[in-house]
Amino acid sequence: MMIHNRADLLVAEYDSQVIGYALATRFLVLYANGWVAELQELIVAPEARGPGVGRALVAAIAERARVAGAVELTVPTRRARDYYLTLGFTETATYLKRELT
Numbered sequence: 001m002m003i004h005n006r007a008d009l010l011v012a013e014y015d016s017q018v019i020g021y022a023l024a025t026r027f028l029v030l031y032a033n034g035w036v037a038e039l040q041e042l043i044v045a046p047e048a049r050g051p052g053v054g055r056a057l058v059a060a061i062a063e064r065a066r067v068a069g070a071v072e073l074t075v076p077t078r079r080a081r082d083y084y085l086t087l088g089f090t091e092t093a094t095y096l097k098r099e100l101t
Contacts, residue, residue, distance in 0.1 A: 008064050012044070012053050020044035022057040026070055037065030039075040058087055 006027065012020040023041040028034070039061055044054045062073050075084055076095040085091070 008061060010057055010060050010064075012048075012057055014048065018045075019048035020053045020057055022061050024061045024065065024073075026065060026068060032071050034071040035065075035069050037061070037068070037070040037073045039073060042075075042080075054083070055087060 007023070007025045010022045011018055021041070021043055022039060024037050024039045026035050026037045029036050039058065042054055042057060044057075065073050073089075074092075075089060077084060078095070081091065
């Protein structure tokens, strides 16, 4: 586990092997009237999917965000939309980006 004052990197291990990780950051925004945590990456090795590794990582990120004072947890995704809906997330917006290169 790596902790920064505004970021969490949680790692899941099995038999001394990394099988997944979650990376989230927290930032202050006016629209939410407080801190928002954003789950930026959630990766679980294909052979470790199914028994709840991803679910446990998301739950741990959510709890860390709550304890840190965040008022919501967001996740920008299209490919895993249905997965996050099963974890209690609601769809609120389209995520747009602009390349800055």
